[in-house]
Amino acid sequence: MAQGDATPTAGDGSGDAPAQREIRRPTKLRRRNAEPKARSLKPLRMVAEALSNYPTQMALAAIALLITAAATLAIPAGFKMIIDRGFSAGGDAADIGRWFRYLLMIVVVLAAGTAMRFYYVSWLGERVVADIRRRVHENLLRLAPAFYEENSPKEISSRMTSDTALIEQVVGTTVSVALRNTLMAIGGTAYLFFLAPQLTLGLLLVIPAIIIPITIFGKRLRAISRTSQDRVADVGAMVTEVLSSMKIVQAFNQEGRETTRFADKVEQTFDVAKRRILIRAAMTSIIIMLVFGSITALMWRGAIGVAEGTISGGTIAAFVLTGGLVAGAFGALTEVYGDLLRGAGAASRLSELLEEQPTIAIPSRPETLPTPARGSLSFRNVTFRYPTRPDTAALQDFTLEIEAGETVAIVGPSGAGKSTIFQLAERFYDPQAGTVRLDGVPLTSVDPAAIRSRMALVPQDGVLFSANARDNLRYGNWQASDAEIWEAAKAANAEDFLRALPEGLDTFLGESGTRLSGGQQQRMAIARAILRDAPILLLDEATSALDAQSERLVQDALERLMIGRTTLVIAHRLATVRAADRIIVMEDGRIVEQGSHNTLTKAGGLYAELAALQFTSEAA
Template identity: 55%
Template structure:
């Protein structure tokens, strides 16, 4: 029963996942006229789930039937033996009735236990997968005696001879012998072709992964010797793919600093050019934004993500195309807010927009996981053919 219950739960989870995926991408499905294809996939998933449920029900039915057969067979045996004993004069009729009453009582109780056992096994099968997830241990953990960071770090970052392969692509190095030192308060821009290792540097700095060789240091502390939560508390991230939660706008901004006052939340929203459109929502800041922020445009979602980072007020700021989904007017407002936010804090930017890159203190050109060149915009336009080509392609330069 447990094995079949687990299979049935897995098939049901597959069905729900497919439905969630399709509904979240419903416009794409309709745009490519894939309704029939997705309906077929869902129908097959439901059929698989139904087949698994039927298998589980059959096993439970066999278990129940076997239990009932044994129980009532036992009652019949007691009755048969009792009648023989009564006819032989070894038992009175009253004693036989008492034994039959006891047998029926025990039999019905045993039948209930059989049914309960089936339910327990069904629940155990459903819990097996959950137990696996609960028992899983993260590969990135705090050391037994982590080094302690101050309440607010200076923001000196050093990438020291890093080589890193993603576990899913062990044959391909995302970064190779990468070294870079970033001074406190400095603004660094990473540019390069897709797959050059720009986002990987963010992953390592946030310690979502550990490098195979080399190390990353923050204020002289190796990240491997720090508690990941204490490390990440010092870093603010504005990702390219904005993540909003199924909550109100206020709650989404508060993820930056839970417990912040309403005035602080609104100040962060104003700095991110989000206050105006948030006040126009039906319940203002308390409007439910829908699952993954579906009630907002892409630019509005990105401004809320920026407000979240502003509210956190971190000493280290990571911007991954932070203005990529904004119109020209919103970009101008947000860029002004970003310039104020970046003052006095270490900032690393992944960007292709010329205005952002030109204002960086240094630009690091990455190519195939290696540092190809470092310098200002003018220096790289003169000395780096790759940067000059990227500028021509991405910034419309000749």
Template identity: 50%
Template sequence: MPLLLRYPGQLAGALIALVAATVATLAIPMGVRVMLDDGFSADNASSVDDAFLLLMILAVAMGVASATRYFFVTRLGERVTADLRTGVFGNLLMLSPQFFETVRTGEILSRLTADTTLVRVVLTSSLSVALRNTFLFLGAAVMAALTAPDLSAMVLLAVPLIVLPLIGFGRLVRGLSRASQDRLADTGAFASEALQAIKVVQSFNHEGHDRQRYRGVVERAYVAARKHVTARAFMTAIIITLAFASIVGVLWMGARAVIAGDMTGGTLSQFVIYAVICATSLAALSEVWGEFQMAAGAAERLSELLFARSEIAVRAQPVALPVPPRGEVRFEGVDFRYPLRPEASALDRFSLDVAPGETVALVGPSGAGKSTVFQLLLRFYDPQAGRVCVDGVDLKDADPDDFRRRIAFVPQETVVFGTSVRENIAYGRPDASEADIRAAAEAAHAHEFISQMPDGYDTLLGERGVTLSGGQRQRLVIARALLRDAPILLLDEATSALDSESEALVQDALERLMAGRTVLVIAHRLATVTKADRIIVMDKGGIVAQGTHASLVQEGGLYGRLAKLQFDVDRLPDAADMTTPETEETAAIAAAGHKAG
């Protein structure tokens, strides 16, 4: 309703056309009565002509008014549906990642598509039918009462028998419709998940298993839809039966009144036409009521997305960050547990100061809390205790848009969108000039392969950049970060899965990107962070050691063990180091395989 009320002009146009069409329709039975009572005689031939001329004028007026009503209502429905889609998607973009950990992406997409489509059908078609039949029912009921008060009073006795089942079954249909839409969303969620991982599905020969699982999900959706359809069918049958049965009964009594001379045949015909209009309107409303209940179920699901609020609260009057930006980062006694894993501490009394322009590497085993540092610095979550500050301002007090503009993020799993190369590079600066985009691509060693594409920077990339190699995607993401030109760089090391040539190009691009910036890098391969100003060794959510590569190796401890493990594994032992014939043979075979590789 709030969305509909945004467009009072279109609502007024639809209402005026609706009233005109209703008046024209309700005037037709009056012409029929005049024709039957006064027109069938040679003396009143001119009256018959006048009556039929009036009926023709009414028919034309009814057609024009109905077309106008359809135009306004349908256009209004399309407009409101577009606003609804935009509003839901816009609100989704504002929600924190925590929301998407509990709601599957496929289900959200189902709500954006299937549910909004259902609402659109109701607003553009069913709403028009509902308004028309509501006005016709009310108008015909009034005219029937004026035409034959006694017969109308008897019809009123049947109204509760019609309305009460309509309300009762309507509530049942609404609940069943919600369940049907939920099961339909399950099918979309499962299909989306399987298709996004199609290579994994096929490589593990999982097609047959997933096909069976999807059949089961679809079958559950069918069962839910069948229950909903069955309830609607019962509701329609009851309403139509009661409505027309009441007409037949009243018509019988009216016929007896005509025989007794208490009523003319024309009056009875006029009343019967009004009664038929009432009955058909009620029957149409009963069907439309079921569709409205379906739309209500869809609207509930959409409302959950439209009115969902982010767990990350933004102050009404946020604190402004200092200008120019310094690139200072500070964690002060931070405690954090992920909402879905409250029993495990991701960070425990974690404190870290990163000076402007300093390069700090975070190393440690899986689950040490390295990625959590990035998540909190981008304020995807808020810590349960302690503070996270950028340029001296607590992130809880700042506007997220403000401090995120000061951060560029290069993830390990590259994110490339299915738009053009230009739009991908300019993702963080949509207003960047062509020269700036090209300069960023050249600095990231991406210009060469981009220029070889069919349409250069206008080339459209496939979904998630599937047309690019891993190294090309990484260089494109680095170009995006270069163009962003943010004082703080978060780098989740992205070279571990690349071949030697691509790694060399990406590493050179990263060094250019890191120059003059505050850099936090998550290091999976220690060989890439030996030049860091400071290395932070993390374990179980805390800092266990820090220093330079050389000092930490000399100190031993966790970093020393990690360094020894990585560097020793990277150097294959010579056969001369072995002491037994068996190990000599094993070493020779391994050396030959290593050389061939």
């Protein structure tokens, strides 16, 4: 029977020449080795916005920073008092002890302020990272599958871990160090002016000589820091890939090759890190030489002043200590700048994920699907090309009407477009031409969540999560009670092995359900679909990878599940679809035949050829 037998309803407009819609490709994330767009700290605005949600903690952290900076700068002043009013003035032991007690009080305040600063700054770092991870993950769940065809989930995972760790370091350590050392530099410089204005003016002449190398080295450091972080992410992605495919690696004796590949990747990471370290080392060395060299010269001049009697011993002692603190603050700021640049690179990579918009979105005014649900599906003059394969049509002028309660089997060679029908039915993609309708309503006019709530999918591989049996089963209906779960398990022929588990429904099933056999995983997937209780059932080669005994159990469960539902079945094994109300035969994205098993077998077309090959092979 030709495709044209299924004629669209007159007056719906779908029978006319369909308007071509542009193939909307998802955003391709910036290549790891590409030059980052931002050349400043602007990407850290995202972090600043996240911090602004916690004004109380920020205020307390700022107070702690002020206390610790002031207490640190008060220590040189305390030594000045001890020397000038204690030792130099010929004070007695009681007087000297009084000034030392003041110094101890400063130390206690410094310790308490440091603890307070560490707590609130670290709290902010962890809190901001948690918020950013949550926001990025929430946005990732909104994106259509096309995005994950263009972009590796392993790459995205590395951004969610290594890059957010950098953000945590920036907020929890780097920003605190930067602010503290800025306060120290400003406050210390002011105190130096108070102690010895002429010596301090000489010190300030060095500041422009410090800023120049920071500017020169900073641009190069940011670029190499981004590349270094990318290489670290590459290592993480490779580890994930190899460990998740360990059975294949060992089955083909490729441990040696994978070791070599990993070693090469690690060496690439090390080579980039060496360049980054070299730049930072050169920058730090030059700045320290300028800062401490100038301070040494100024100390020399101050020592001469002490010898001449123009400066007191306590003043020069305080000047030396404060000058060291100021120099250390400037030196720390040079290193902090490099860390901030690395954090900016990480923030820019996370911003890409956070700002990505879904290609399949909720309409501004979504239509409501009719209630109660009927379960009819309609494909009218549909043409679809995957965004990653725009030159090849997965479906070409495809028309298929599926009535409520009908069981339709879809067969054909690989690449015929069978799975694409499911992808469009669940609105993971939109066709470039034609319409797909659910109960008479175009899918593009409906909230995708409403569409998917009326469908239950049993995939080819019973995909399970790293959780216990209960959570895997109620993934189809999170509100299901234990009684409903056991009822679904019984209907799916899964009750016996679930009750035999060590902790019943509370048993952890391992990574991706690896503690269960393939047949058991598939029956779990069927029980999950039963709990979904949706009017439309999508079976994607649900028994193709099972042995004969498991297939019989699964097929028995599927037959119970299909009762009273509209069912679409994709199958390579034709023996599983003989009882379908209608069999659709596809080739190159088109329907070439449709009818019952007996009709198609007698027609002598593609289905008859496939059936002859399979049934002859099975008989043999």
